[in-house]
Amino acid sequence: MLQSSQPIYPVAGIRTIETAAMPTAKPPLMERAGRASAEEAVRLMIDRPGALLIACGPGNNGGDGFVMARHFLQAGRQVVVAFSGDTAKLPGDAKKAWEAWRDAGGETLSDLPAAPPEGWALVVDALFGIGLQRPITGRYAEWIRALNALPGPRMSIDVPSGLCADTGRVLGVAFRATHTVTFIALKPGLLTLDGPDHCGELVVKRLDLDANAFLPAPGWEVRPALFADQFTPRRLNAHKGLFGDAVIIGGAPSMCGAPLLAGRAALRAGAGRVFVGLLDPRAPAVDLVQPELMIRSAEHALSEGQAIAIGPGLGRDTVAADLLRQALASDHALVLDADALNLIADDDTLAGAATRRHAPVVLTPHPAEAARLLKCSPDQVQQNRLDAVIELSRRFDAHAVLKGHGSLIAHPNGRWLINRSGNPGMSAAGMGDVLTGLLAGLLAQRWPIEAAIIGAVHLHGAAADLLLAKGIGPIGMSASELPDAVRILLNQWVAQHHRQ
Numbered sequence: 284m285l286q287s288s289q290p291i292y293p294v295a296g297i298r299t300i301e302t303a304a305m306p307t308a309k310p311p312l313m314e315r316a317g318r319a320s321a322e323e324a325v326r327l328m329i330d331r332p333g334a335l336l337i338a339c340g341p342g343n344n345g346g347d348g349f350v351m352a353r354h355f356l357q358a359g360r361q362v363v364v365a366f367s368g369d370t371a372k373l374p375g376d377a378k379k380a381w382e383a384w385r386d387a388g389g390e391t392l393s394d395l396p397a398a399p400p401e402g403w404a405l406v407v408d409a410l411f412g413i414g415l416q417r418p419i420t421g422r423y424a425e426w427i428r429a430l431n432a433l434p435g436p437r438m439s440i441d442v443p444s445g446l447c448a449d450t451g452r453v454l455g456v457a458f459r460a461t462h463t464v465t466f467i468a469l470k471p472g473l474l475t476l477d478g479p480d481h482c483g484e485l486v487v488k489r490l491d492l493d494a495n496a497f498l499p500a501p502g503w504e505v506r507p508a509l510f511a512d513q514f515t516p517r518r519l520n521a522h523k524g525l526f527g528d529a530v531i532i533g534g535a536p537s538m539c540g541a542p543l544l545a546g547r548a549a550l551r552a553g554a555g556r557v558f559v560g561l562l563d564p565r566a567p568a569v570d571l572v573q574p575e576l577m578i579r580s581a582e583h584a585l586s587e588g589q590a591i592a593i594g595p596g597l598g599r600d601t602v603a604a605d606l607l608r609q610a611l612a613s614d615h616a617l618v619l620d621a622d623a624l625n626l627i628a629d630d631d632t633l634a635g636a637a638t639r640r641h642a643p644v645v646l647t648p649h650p651a652e653a654a655r656l657l658k659c660s661p662d663q664v665q666q667n668r669l670d671a672v673i674e675l676s677r678r679f680d681a682h683a684v685l686k687g688h689g690s691l692i693a694h695p696n697g698r699w700l701i702n703r704s705g706n707p708g709m710s711a712a713g714m715g716d717v718l719t720g721l722l723a724g725l726l727a728q729r730w731p732i733e734a735a736i737i738g739a740v741h742l743h744g745a746a747a748d749l750l751l752a753k754g755i756g757p758i759g760m761s762a763s764e765l766p767d768a769v770r771i772l773l774n775q776w777v778a779q780h781h782r783q
């Protein structure tokens with residue numbers, strides 16, 4: 284059964300949902316959040332007797348921690364609560380939660396206690412959630428550093444403290460959880476940049492709310508269910524003409540490997556035929572490892588195909604710019620990667636031609652390429668990856684993929700998604716070329732544009748995850764290994780979908 288996709292809301296959206304749901308919520312949302320956290324904690328402590336430590340902060344995230352602590356106390360479990368603030372200053376719901384904890388006989392320590400000799404059964408971070416407003420300093424920073432140094436499982440409530448829930452940036456210092464229980468819905472910062480490194484295993488507790496009914500979700504996580512409509516089993520009477528021609532253009536002198544990798548990926552994604560147009564006049568006439576690839580001059584290849592990807596190893600000279608101009612003038616779906624993006628960033632006429640194109644355009648920058656396109660620094664892109672990809676899509680009236688862990692996709696209709704597959708084995712040369720080839724391969728098979736983009740991005744990461752599971756990586760995983768894994772997965776998904 285293909286898992287359905289979950290909605291993602293920035294903090295402002297979560298606040299809107301909370302405000303709408305809170306007045307009628309019985310039991311109150313904080314009670315639900317504390318109980319849901321306790322249930323998850325029980326799962327993590329199955330084989331771990333002894334006390335758990337809950338560090339509570341000055342806001343409602345701390346309130347969740349007090350509710351959780353009360354459940355454990357009432358269940359007869361030893362629980363130690365640390366809270367360094369002033370209970371009189373707790374916001375209303377959190378204050379009630381602290382009072383209920385106190386009335387149940389709970390004690391609150393004002394500093395972190397030393398760990399018992401056998402260690403804590405679980406360390407719980409209820410310091411800050413979506414209300415974090417500035418970098419963490421002082422005593423809270425000291426607490427987080429001390430908690431991070433403790434062995435054993437560590438659980439964050441809602442958001443790892445110190446992580447910006449909108450962007451995935453670490454503000455000062457952040458708790459490194461092995462497990463995170465987040466409430467109502469996913470937030471972008473949990474899924475991209477430094478979020479996944481700090482969340483560990485991520486579980487969503489919806490608190491019995493249908494978030495989408497309160498506020499239509501602006502973003503979604505990528506799951507195969509979103510492109511399963513394209514999982515068509517091949518008829519026995521199929522022929523290669525049904526699966527389209529993909530064209531890859533690139534390969535200036537000394538850079539032919541990039542388009543060849545893309546071409547192999549397009550084949551493994553199922554394209555009927557793949558043309559690779561190389562700029563290097565001395566390029567080999569055949570890829571002896573993949574002789575199915577039809578190698579042409581770049582100019583010649585441009586006259587073929589239903590889908591064109593241009594950029595891998597393209598170079599930036601006038602020949603490259605001229606080929607890009609011709610590709611932009613074609614009527615085919617067009618993927619712009621690598622040097623095609625750099626050329627557009629440097630030339631307003633090319634940028635204008637990309638923006639005004641009628642047929643779909645997909646931009647696939649890594650953060651440095653995105654920065655060139657947006658005329659800012661890679662750091663500025665990374666500070667807010669979601670804003671950056673939405674701005675790229677808006678500025679070029681194109682589909683945009685901002686690569687990196689937690690790749691983001693923005694469509695010109697305003698819809699955005701975050702992909703969760705992939706791993707650091709992919710931090711190696713040529714991985715981007717494989718993504719470009721996958722996209723061309725799916726577009727050649729006439730997948731609709733949005734399905735092709737989310738399908739290619741997800742498959743790309745999932746293929747690397749398959750290799751990782753087999754022990755191939757993360758160290759030394761190479762881009763040429765990815766296309767075979769893509770083929771295995773795609774065939775599995777199609778077969779599974781049709782068995783259901």
Ligand SMILES: NC(=O)C1=CN([C@@H]2O[C@H](COP(=O)(O)OP(=O)(O)OC[C@H]3O[C@@H](n4cnc5c(N)ncnc54)[C@H](O)[C@@H]3O)[C@@H](O)[C@H]2O)[C@@H](O)CC1
Nearest residue numbers: 312313316342343344411412413414415416417418419441
């Ligand atoms: N409002 C609600 O209905 C619900 C809230 N819930 C919990 O409440 C959390 C949000 O609560 P809050 O809005 O109170 O926010 P937080 O508890 O995340 O933190 C806000 C508090 O921290 C302070 N603060 C922010 N940044 C700081 C920094 N860098 N250094 C020191 N202090 C800092 C703020 O002044 C405020 O007192 C959620 O993440 C979730 O855990 C859940 O109980 C579900 C229901």
Ligand SMILES: Nc1ncnc2c1ncn2[C@@H]1O[C@H](COP(=O)(O)OP(=O)(O)O)[C@@H](O)[C@H]1O
Nearest residue numbers: 686687688705706707709710712713714715716
């Ligand atoms: N740590 C990671 N987790 C998930 N995906 C990654 C990671 N590192 C790299 N990738 C993916 O690998 C690809 C690298 O692309 P790119 O930077 O263009 O490489 P190249 O130009 O060498 O082909 C992107 O799709 C990116 O999202």
Ligand SMILES: [K+]
Nearest residue numbers: 408411440442
């Ligand atoms: K937290």
